[in-house]
Amino acid sequence: MTEAVFANGLSKRYGERLALDRLSLSLSPGSVFGFLGPNGAGKTTTVKLLTGLLTPTEGACSVFGLDPCREPEKVHALCGVVTESARLYPQLSGLENLSFFGELCGLPRAAARERAESLLRRLGLWEAASLAAGAYSTGMAQRLSLARALMGEPKLLFLDEPTSGLDPESAQAVNELIAAQAAREGVTVFLCTHQLRYAQDLCSGYGILHHGTLLALGDLSSLAEQAGCHSHAVFRLGQGEVLPGFSLQEGFFRRPLRSEEEMPALVREAVQAGLHVYEARLERPALEDVYFRFVGHEEGGRADDTSA
Numbered sequence: 294m295t296e297a298v299f300a301n302g303l304s305k306r307y308g309e310r311l312a313l314d315r316l317s318l319s320l321s322p323g324s325v326f327g328f329l330g331p332n333g334a335g336k337t338t339t340v341k342l343l344t345g346l347l348t349p350t351e352g353a354c355s356v357f358g359l360d361p362c363r364e365p366e367k368v369h370a371l372c373g374v375v376t377e378s379a380r381l382y383p384q385l386s387g388l389e390n391l392s393f394f395g396e397l398c399g400l401p402r403a404a405a406r407e408r409a410e411s412l413l414r415r416l417g418l419w420e421a422a423s424l425a426a427g428a429y430s431t432g433m434a435q436r437l438s439l440a441r442a443l444m445g446e447p448k449l450l451f452l453d454e455p456t457s458g459l460d461p462e463s464a465q466a467v468n469e470l471i472a473a474q475a476a477r478e479g480v481t482v483f484l485c486t487h488q489l490r491y492a493q494d495l496c497s498g499y500g501i502l503h504h505g506t507l508l509a510l511g512d513l514s515s516l517a518e519q520a521g522c523h524s525h526a527v528f529r530l531g532q533g534e535v536l537p538g539f540s541l542q543e544g545f546f547r548r549p550l551r552s553e554e555e556m557p558a559l560v561r562e563a564v565q566a567g568l569h570v571y572e573a574r575l576e577r578p579a580l581e582d583v584y585f586r587f588v589g590h591e592e593g594g595r596a597d598d599t600s601a
């Protein structure tokens with residue numbers, strides 16, 4: 294099967310500055326990939342290389358087997374791209390922007406209009422459908438830009454910080470639409486973000502990029518293992534009861550687990566010891582915990598900058 298995204302030793306230098314250092318990556322079709330890293334890590338540079346806006350200094354990349362530098366039109370026909378700078382026609386309404394773009398993508402006029410209307414509804418922009426895009430707020434323009442990227446029914450969506458600057462409700466609408474694209478339409482998603490909570494809800498795999506270097510790659514549990522973040526067993530017991538070997542934190546007994554396989558035995562032992570187990574749960578490391586182990590708190594950027 295052809296990889297949706299492939300990079301091998303992909304590097305980009307801007308003058309003296311090495312923005313991307315030998316990135317190797319391979320994403321199968323249908324995956325939802327979170328590309329995480331603080332500002333300046335090289336995420337946008339990677340998206341530009343993969344969409345043919347930049348030429349690699351070294352190494353190679355492909356999108357569904359196509360070289361983005363040699364065959365940019367074919368790559369663009371397969372991809373939807375949402376970048377920080379939304380390129381919309383300010384004098385056209387939201388609906389007109391989308392319909393026009395749909396027709397550029399080869400949709401018949403009626404089909405383009407139908408898809409445009411449905412996307413505007415799903416992104417909470419229906420009220421503003423006939424408003425000139427130039428009058429849209431930043432958040433609305435960002436959602437319109439996502440809608441535009443979806444007009445051509447892309448097989449691969451590049452989303453560069455699609456929810457930064459959005460209020461939580463709009464961000465939620467955007468995330469739901471992204472998740473639906475992946476789940477229902479099998480779209481591959483390449484999501485650059487440092488909003489880790491959203492990423493954790495959406496993505497099945499992650500890459501952590503820092504100073505142009507890919508520090509880690511994998512799903513959450515494999516990243517947690519690489520970072521040395523453990524799952525914890527957490528118990529809430531009857532008044533005055535204690536669990537040996539656990540530490541008490543805010544009314545809960547916690548203990549790190551070497552493996553989740555330890556959990557059933559811990560529950561059994563607590564019950565057999567006559568303790569009143571009101572609550573017993575397995576607490577897995579969050580993406581945030583794992584990310585900051587790799588990137589460090591100083592440089593990690595905001596963990597959840599919904600206020601941005």
Ligand SMILES: Nc1ncnc2c1ncn2[C@@H]1O[C@H](COP(=O)(O)OP(=O)(O)O)[C@@H](O)[C@H]1O
Binds near residue numbers: 307311312330333334
């Ligand atoms: N056109 C450019 N010219 C010179 N340096 C650049 C240019 N674009 C990006 N950079 C530098 O490359 C590094 C990676 O930038 P970028 O890919 O935008 O990171 P991110 O998207 O992760 O914030 C940064 O240090 C940035 O300053």
Ligand SMILES: [Mg+2]
Binds near residue numbers: 336
């Ligand atoms: Mg960027």
